[in-house]
Amino acid sequence: MDLSQRCVTLGAISWMFLTGCGTTAPEPPVTAGIPAGMHAVTPVAAKAATPEPSKSAPSASLSVRRGQFFSYALPQGWRLGEDGQFALSVGAPDGKAFTVMVGNAGLPPGYPPDRFVYEKMTALQPQGLRIGKGRNATPVSGFQQAWAFDVQYSARGVANRGVATVHVATSYDSAVLAMTAAISEDSQWPGYSTWLPLVAEQISALDGRAFGARGIMAQNIENSKAYAVAAREYRDWSQKTQQGVTDARNASQDKNNAAFRENLGAVQTYVNPYDVRVPVELPTTYQHYWVSPQGTYLGTDDPSVNPNNGSTGEWKQLPKLQR
Numbered sequence: 001m002d003l004s005q006r007c008v009t010l011g012a013i014s015w016m017f018l019t020g021c022g023t024t025a026p027e028p029p030v031t032a033g034i035p036a037g038m039h040a041v042t043p044v045a046a047k048a049a050t051p052e053p054s055k056s057a058p059s060a061s062l063s064v065r066r067g068q069f070f071s072y073a074l075p076q077g078w079r080l081g082e083d084g085q086f087a088l089s090v091g092a093p094d095g096k097a098f099t100v101m102v103g104n105a106g107l108p109p110g111y112p113p114d115r116f117v118y119e120k121m122t123a124l125q126p127q128g129l130r131i132g133k134g135r136n137a138t139p140v141s142g143f144q145q146a147w148a149f150d151v152q153y154s155a156r157g158v159a160n161r162g163v164a165t166v167h168v169a170t171s172y173d174s175a176v177l178a179m180t181a182a183i184s185e186d187s188q189w190p191g192y193s194t195w196l197p198l199v200a201e202q203i204s205a206l207d208g209r210a211f212g213a214r215g216i217m218a219q220n221i222e223n224s225k226a227y228a229v230a231a232r233e234y235r236d237w238s239q240k241t242q243q244g245v246t247d248a249r250n251a252s253q254d255k256n257n258a259a260f261r262e263n264l265g266a267v268q269t270y271v272n273p274y275d276v277r278v279p280v281e282l283p284t285t286y287q288h289y290w291v292s293p294q295g296t297y298l299g300t301d302d303p304s305v306n307p308n309n310g311s312t313g314e315w316k317q318l319p320k321l322q323r
Contacts, residue, residue, distance in 0.1 A: 034298060035307050041289065041299040044267045044281040062199065069210040070101070073202035085209055096185045097192055099200035100124075103178030103211040111175055113147045113166035120179045121164060126153030131164075140201050143167035143178070148197075151181070159186035163197050176211055270318035279321050290315045 034040060062073045067083040074080070074090055081089035087102040102120050114134055121129055132150035139146035148165045162183035169176040180203065182196035205211070267281040274293055282289050286299030290307050292315055298307055307315040 035305055035309070035311075037302045037305045038290075038298045038300045038307060039286070041282060041286065041297045043297060044283055062202070064202075066206060069206055071204045071206055072101075073199050075199060086211060088203065092184075096188055097183065097196065099180070099182050099196060101178060101180045101200065101203050103176065105174070105176045105211045107175045107177055109170050109173070109175050111168075111177060113168065113177070114149065116166050116177050117149050117151070117164045117179060121151060121153070121181070124153075124155075126155060126160075129153040134166075137165050139167045140178075140180070140203070142205075143169045143176075145170075151183070152186075160184065161186045161189050163193070165197070165201065178211065269321040271321050272318060273316040280318065282318075289318045291318055 062075060064071055065074045065080070067080065067088060069083075069085050070088050072088055072090065075092075077093045078090050079093070081091050081098070082100070086104065087100065089098055089100040091098040102123075107116075114131060117131055118129070121131070130152045134147035134149050137146040137148035145168045146165055147168075148163055150161070151164050152159070152161045154160065160183055162181060164179055164181035167178045167180070180197075180200040182192065182200040184192040184196065268284055270280045270282055270289060272278060272280045272291060274291065280291075280297075282297065282299070287301050288299070288303055288305075290298045290300075292313055298315070307313075
């Protein structure tokens with residue numbers, strides 16, 4: 001099947017990707033100085049994918065939910081896991097990130113926070129658990145002190161990391177300790193670290209039996225400044241993530257369109273030696289192409305023809321783009 005027949009057969013499809021049938025535009029008149037056997041050629045103008053506009057992701061907001069014993073902040077699309085008297089957890093849709101809160105009352109005053117983190121993290125059955133040095137942190141409502149610990153471990157062969165914060169409320173003869181932790185796969189933590197620990201701390205007791213103690217963590221989450229900060233950081237992260245996905249989709253569509261045009265046999269993509277950043281699509285009319293610094297293209301089927309011979313100008317041959 002020759003090129004003209006192919007254009008008729010595939011015309012119903014290729015109009016979406018080509019400005020014309022894929023043949024070269026009418027050649028400009030041959031001018032003086034072009035060697036015999038070479039022809040002036042105009043690059044094919046290809047239609048790139050129309051970039052998707054940036055969206056503000058209106059659904060990217062935190063909602064406050066009520067469990068059996070606690071109210072908590074839930075990112076869009078996340079699921080409630082554990083919902084008990086001593087623990088609560090929520091997980092990301094892809095299962096690669098989660099938050100957990102676990103607490104106990106009746107502990108002795110001065111109970112080591114790092115020991116509490118180790119005990120609660122060990123319950124997750126991690127492999128190679130490592131806990132960093134504790135640092136002062138801001139306690140949630142109802143607690144007097146807090147320490148944050150960086151944690152790392154593996155689960156099913158996948159590296160995870162995050163931060164666990166221990167909040168301490170001490171009375172004269174006992175203490176209540178609660179751990180809020182935000183964890184994700186190691187590769188995703190740089191994005192989650194800006195907001196997920198804040199979300200993990202947005203929790204409030206609804207029932208006096210929570211932790212086996214009354215009056216702890218009793219706050220209105222939606223009216224707290226910490227909740228507002230967590231919601232803002234979550235929205236910012238969600239919008240950046242969505243725009244990154246959109247940009248990647250547009251780039252993929254452009255690449256697919258170029259490959260589709262080549263598969264039709266209408267064009268071949270070359271590297272411009274004077275500007276390697278921008279590929280050039282040329283018709284399949286000729287097997288070899290040359291270009292000048294001024295952007296003039298010459299095509300030929302004769303590999304022995306070199307426009308530099310006897311010319312005062314400069315010409316470079318275009319190599320085909322390797323995908």
